[in-house]
Amino acid sequence: MNFIDNPRKLRGFEKHIRVEKVSRRSILKGLGVTGGFVLAAPVMSRQALAYETGAGKMPHGVVVDPRVFVSVAPDGIVTIIGHRSEMGTGVRTSLPLIVAEEMEADWSRVKVQQAHGDEVKFGNQDTDGSRSTRHYLIPMRQIGASARTMLEQAAAKRWGVPATEVKAVNHEVVHSASGRKLGFGELAADAAKESVPSIEGLKLKNPKDFRYLGKGQVGIVDLHDITTGKAQYGADVRLSGMKYAVIARPPVTGGKLVKFEPDEALKIPGVEKVMQVRGWPWPSKFQPLGGVAVIARNTGAAIKGRDALKLTWDDGPNGKYDSVAYRKELEEASRKPGLVLRKEGDADAALKGADKVIVGEYYIPHLAHVSMEPPVAVADVKGDKAEIWAPVQSPGGTREDVAKTLGIPEANVTVNVTLLGGGFGRKSKCDFALEAALLSKELGAPVKVQWTREDDIHNGFLHTVSVERIEAGLDKSGKVIAWRHRSVAPSIASTFAAGTVHQAPFEIGMGLVDMPFEIANISCENPEAAAHTRIGWFRSVSNIPRAFAVQSMVGEIAQATGRDQKDMLLELIGSPRIVKPNVKDLWNYGEPQDSYPIDTARLRKVVELVAEKGEWGRKVPKGHGLGIAVHRSFVSYIATIVEVAVDDKGKLTVPRVDTAIDCGTYVNPERIASQIEGAAIMGLSLAKYGEITFKDGKVQQKNFDDFQVVRMDDSPVVTNVYIVPPGPDTPPSGVGEPGVPPFAPALINAIFAATGKRIRSLPIGKQLEA
Amino acid sequence: MIKVKINGQEQSWDGDPDLPLLWFLRDEAGLTGTKYGCGQALCGACTVIVDKEAVRACITSVNDVAGREVTTIEGLHPNGDHPVQKAWRQVNVPQCGFCQAGQIMQAAALLMDNPKPSHDQIREAMSGNICRCGCYQRIENAVHLASTGV
Ligand code: FES
Numbered sequence A: 001m002n003f004i005d006n007p008r009k010l011r012g013f014e015k016h017i018r019v020e021k022v023s024r025r026s027i028l029k030g031l032g033v034t035g036g037f038v039l040a041a042p043v044m045s046r047q048a049l050a051y052e053t054g055a056g057k058m059p060h061g062v063v064v065d066p067r068v069f070v071s072v073a074p075d076g077i078v079t080i081i082g083h084r085s086e087m088g089t090g091v092r093t094s095l096p097l098i099v100a101e102e103m104e105a106d107w108s109r110v111k112v113q114q115a116h117g118d119e120v121k122f123g124n125q126d127t128d129g130s131r132s133t134r135h136y137l138i139p140m141r142q143i144g145a146s147a148r149t150m151l152e153q154a155a156a157k158r159w160g161v162p163a164t165e166v167k168a169v170n171h172e173v174v175h176s177a178s179g180r181k182l183g184f185g186e187l188a189a190d191a192a193k194e195s196v197p198s199i200e201g202l203k204l205k206n207p208k209d210f211r212y213l214g215k216g217q218v219g220i221v222d223l224h225d226i227t228t229g230k231a232q233y234g235a236d237v238r239l240s241g242m243k244y245a246v247i248a249r250p251p252v253t254g255g256k257l258v259k260f261e262p263d264e265a266l267k268i269p270g271v272e273k274v275m276q277v278r279g280w281p282w283p284s285k286f287q288p289l290g291g292v293a294v295i296a297r298n299t300g301a302a303i304k305g306r307d308a309l310k311l312t313w314d315d316g317p318n319g320k321y322d323s324v325a326y327r328k329e330l331e332e333a334s335r336k337p338g339l340v341l342r343k344e345g346d347a348d349a350a351l352k353g354a355d356k357v358i359v360g361e362y363y364i365p366h367l368a369h370v371s372m373e374p375p376v377a378v379a380d381v382k383g384d385k386a387e388i389w390a391p392v393q394s395p396g397g398t399r400e401d402v403a404k405t406l407g408i409p410e411a412n413v414t415v416n417v418t419l420l421g422g423g424f425g426r427k428s429k430c431d432f433a434l435e436a437a438l439l440s441k442e443l444g445a446p447v448k449v450q451w452t453r454e455d456d457i458h459n460g461f462l463h464t465v466s467v468e469r470i471e472a473g474l475d476k477s478g479k480v481i482a483w484r485h486r487s488v489a490p491s492i493a494s495t496f497a498a499g500t501v502h503q504a505p506f507e508i509g510m511g512l513v514d515m516p517f518e519i520a521n522i523s524c525e526n527p528e529a530a531a532h533t534r535i536g537w538f539r540s541v542s543n544i545p546r547a548f549a550v551q552s553m554v555g556e557i558a559q560a561t562g563r564d565q566k567d568m569l570l571e572l573i574g575s576p577r578i579v580k581p582n583v584k585d586l587w588n589y590g591e592p593q594d595s596y597p598i599d600t601a602r603l604r605k606v607v608e609l610v611a612e613k614g615e616w617g618r619k620v621p622k623g624h625g626l627g628i629a630v631h632r633s634f635v636s637y638i639a640t641i642v643e644v645a646v647d648d649k650g651k652l653t654v655p656r657v658d659t660a661i662d663c664g665t666y667v668n669p670e671r672i673a674s675q676i677e678g679a680a681i682m683g684l685s686l687a688k689y690g691e692i693t694f695k696d697g698k699v700q701q702k703n704f705d706d707f708q709v710v711r712m713d714d715s716p717v718v719t720n721v722y723i724v725p726p727g728p729d730t731p732p733s734g735v736g737e738p739g740v741p742p743f744a745p746a747l748i749n750a751i752f753a754a755t756g757k758r759i760r761s762l763p764i765g766k767q768l769e770a
Numbered sequence B: 001m002i003k004v005k006i007n008g009q010e011q012s013w014d015g016d017p018d019l020p021l022l023w024f025l026r027d028e029a030g031l032t033g034t035k036y037g038c039g040q041a042l043c044g045a046c047t048v049i050v051d052k053e054a055v056r057a058c059i060t061s062v063n064d065v066a067g068r069e070v071t072t073i074e075g076l077h078p079n080g081d082h083p084v085q086k087a088w089r090q091v092n093v094p095q096c097g098f099c100q101a102g103q104i105m106q107a108a109a110l111l112m113d114n115p116k117p118s119h120d121q122i123r124e125a126m127s128g129n130i131c132r133c134g135c136y137q138r139i140e141n142a143v144h145l146a147s148t149g150v
């Protein structure tokens, strides 16, 4: 197992992260706040809350301070800071909405302001891991409740009555005994002088009085701007005197520039300059690959100029990377024992003694994020100061990395976060912002670095490539008595540390060692695999191959024993219980198992709910089939039923999708539905078309013609979403990612039901045409 | 010197006549509502309306639109209240929103040509516009809503 020594290398994956021991004192000093309070880890005492989360273990923990997040203007406008990055989940609306709810602000008089990257001030800002609501529901409520209390105290003082007699209601404070009222704006100046109440003493609203939370009536704050073209994404930033750049990067990971001839490029009208960009050796986290930049008066000229460059590269150690050969390596490794990560009973012996052994080897190739907005960043570096505008998921990490890359203090770096035109994990890596910073410094002018779609596909941080091999042993009665799962895939940790051959705890914790089935003999293993390109987080990460393998295997067992898929699935899940896998340091998405156990009652519940609402077992026309899958990821539980139709030429369509999600306490059901609808499309895209292949070290795809995604004409006709109502104290869990993993196996199980063909290798491509 | 009317305003360009309209709009004219997603007419993010037709600005040169009338998302309606825009908001279509200007322009062009498109006609006409976030179900519903009156 690899352990990463630098705690900041794997931002967001707390298994590797040591909590920063920033003293309370030093944070207060940094803020220049007296009387305000800032919490470093651990954030919440058990007494204060019904549950604990892993929020305090994130870099810089959580800051609960109304003075940082809320301001009230004399005209009554309440400004609330959104400190997470908006990439389509609705978080820029949801978190401020929580504050507004608790402080009794009227949403129509609230403005949301995007935080710049500053984790000492705002707490952790890594918008990844489907964590925002789960880590911030309570802190945002506390911030809102503090602000409300301060407004109430100010009003009580003004009227000379006890604070217990006044109450904030819809943007004003009311003294009902006398009928007096004061608007938030009228109280703003006095409230600012009030001391911030202690967290323990705060009174949170009774959920039955919620006006916004859990209702889904509030549209996203950017809705009007998005529909009128005013919304500002990374690419839309324009500074005076700004230059436009595109960069030719090494086509092979770890390759280097040998020489370049700029003459032809410089003849292109609009091209102003051609210059070399510094690159770092592979692997070096998110540092730029280097190459040659073409600087022009507009992006079109820069692209044309780059096409005219003559470039010679040294491909380096990965020049032979070949996807066909590599797949064989992974398959062979999966057939031999690997590092044992979870062992219960004796799977070897049980498999030997089994009446029947079913073996499945499941393959998923590399995938590219292809967020609709390719990476792009604007930088303005002047002397030892840098200002960045970029669509980044990790504004705090970006700030650190820019400072390090330029060799200037972090305090001199400002990172402005624009809207993100999709993220999916790609924009957790700030290489594009670092490129812009380096170029701006060299040029002495503001510069925008635009990645083309081809750059995005050729030089990204890809989803891993994997073989998941499962052997299931059945006894005479058809009961599963043994389960051996070997997962072979290059690890994301290989992008941080050379020589990594095993998966990291956060990867094995995504559906491998936390597998919830009630089986007596279990072995989960991880044979070695070395990386030959940059591997990175891709929405849902290792849960994609794991759910595909595990849930396909359920379908295969049902198929072999003549059982109904859903019944088989429920039998394997077994009794309602808390699963405690025999694993050292179960990752559990960074969450304590007390608050976020592996709860098979909840897993069963989403299966049963989707089966009922999705009419499992309904009669479907000839050529159609139903498939089901369930998966727990990001501490949420999701089950999906897919109906497919396969015509006699093998053309695959999806008439209907039904998904049930249990994500605990939730904020905005309308956005949950949109995430799940989108997850079905992303799941279908990767199942049907998703494949990045390498030959001679180079990615063979280039744009949406050969790396296809689902378009409207082959998207599911209807996707229905059912949300499990939470219990009174059920902690919130992830929404952005968990929808994707169950989709592909439900689809594949449905294809089997429709055609009798079992697909074990994605993408489906032409496999149904044969 | 090329003259082109953009959102009702006369603009001129004396640089490279082959410059894609997309980059002219975004980088030279400062109209950043039109987006870059692929540069190869594969994704529709750059869709604008030229005269009455939806075109991909990434493969249309400034020269190609000389003397013609270009409408971008900024010019679709003075207050952003074109029926398609209103329907988009009513249905809460966008996730990240990056593809949506192109989607809206494509939908507006479709409705000019066919005011009451069927389910299949919507799906076909809109299939040149990729939404990586996967808002298709809502896009379809919003086009339908816009065609039946918001
Ligand atoms: S950018 Fe023009 S179609 Fe994609």
Ligand code: FES
Residues within 6 Å of the ligand: A088, A372, A421, A422, B094, B095, B096, B097, B098, B099, B100, B130, B131, B132, B133, B134, B135
């Ligand atoms: S809303 Fe994100 S690409 Fe369409």
